[in-house]
Amino acid sequence: MMSDSRVSSVIQEWVSSYPGQAQTQSPSNQVVSNAQMSQMDMLSYNHSQGMMRGGADDRVAEQMMGLPYLSYPPPCLNNSSSLGNSTQHQSLASTQQDFSPFLLPTLRAPVTKRSISKDSAEYRLRRERNNIAVRKSRDKARRRILLTQQRALQLQEENQKLQMRIGQLTQELDTLKHILSQRHLQGAEAGGPRESSI
Amino acid sequence: MMSDSRVSSVIQEWVSSYPGQAQTQSPSNQVVSNAQMSQMDMLSYNHSQGMMRGGADDRVAEQMMGLPYLSYPPPCLNNSSSLGNSTQHQSLASTQQDFSPFLLPTLRAPVTKRSISKDSAEYRLRRERNNIAVRKSRDKARRRILLTQQRALQLQEENQKLQMRIGQLTQELDTLKHILSQRHLQGAEAGGPRESSI
DNA sequence: GTGCATTGCGCAATGT
């Protein structure tokens, strides 16, 4: 046991965790949805680092490593808004016109957003469904991360064993080469003293 | 370039992403904080799977793989609460006494929670600071995940190369062994036909 | 369009 198909189990699961992430899609969403900032306290947080989404998240993304890690600007700290903390996210249209000078003119949001009342049973149903989906998705992500870590550990282990095997083989090869060179010398002597040293 | 120290860079970063996670700490937090459920709609979601915290996250955690993936019970769907969706998380003390019959008697929350007004500048300051910390922590986590993935990919690559090297060495070894056996036979023949086949 | 999946974010609890 534990001889050949030792890693395959975790690898299989790991591979299956990345179904079709190699698609090239054009994000082009640099605006991040300013409407969501009106939910609590409309902090103007552009946050240009966490914007990889979908495909760019799982690909190697070699350019991602140069992120400005220590650049977390305090998002203006404007606690003037949302003091009356009630019904602040009731309608998108009412708050978006406040941000109209900050929006690019080409990115005007559809103001007629079919404002769904938060009291409606349909809203609650949608929310609950989404909450369940979110929990499920996050569990999946957690599982995927765990699998990746396990996979890395197992690959590391296997690497060490392979390196050791290579060392063994190389040494054995050197030995045989040495023997052959000896015999070759003996052969060059045309039947000299046999069984000299080996 | 890309000949020998090819993997070390990512490995270095990857290793540095796991500073001291190997500590053994006793979680024992099975209650998950019932108070937080009173924030929106007190959904009774025990969610006993995502509770690995700290050390158990990075260890192999071999028992974690048997999680009930497809068990996402609809959390009671009680949209009766939080219909007046305004000021629902105004103060913990005011809402907690409403949920007191649902709390275990041994888990009576400290009602005197020094109820911080959400309008206070100190509260906003703390919130903003925590938001910054959260963003930073999540970026760190994203980075760590990316590094782990890259590490796994590089280890896989290296593994393939090592396997090929082993194949090479093995074949070379077999050849030499064959040669040696031939010469041994020749030697046993006491000076037979030299250079027969090789 | 409908429904689920992903993702960024803020909040609160909790850990360090």
Next chain:
DNA sequence: GACATTGCGCAATGCA
């Protein structure tokens, strides 16, 4: 006490 982690709900968006 400040910062770091983490689970969660919300909203936007992606996707089938």
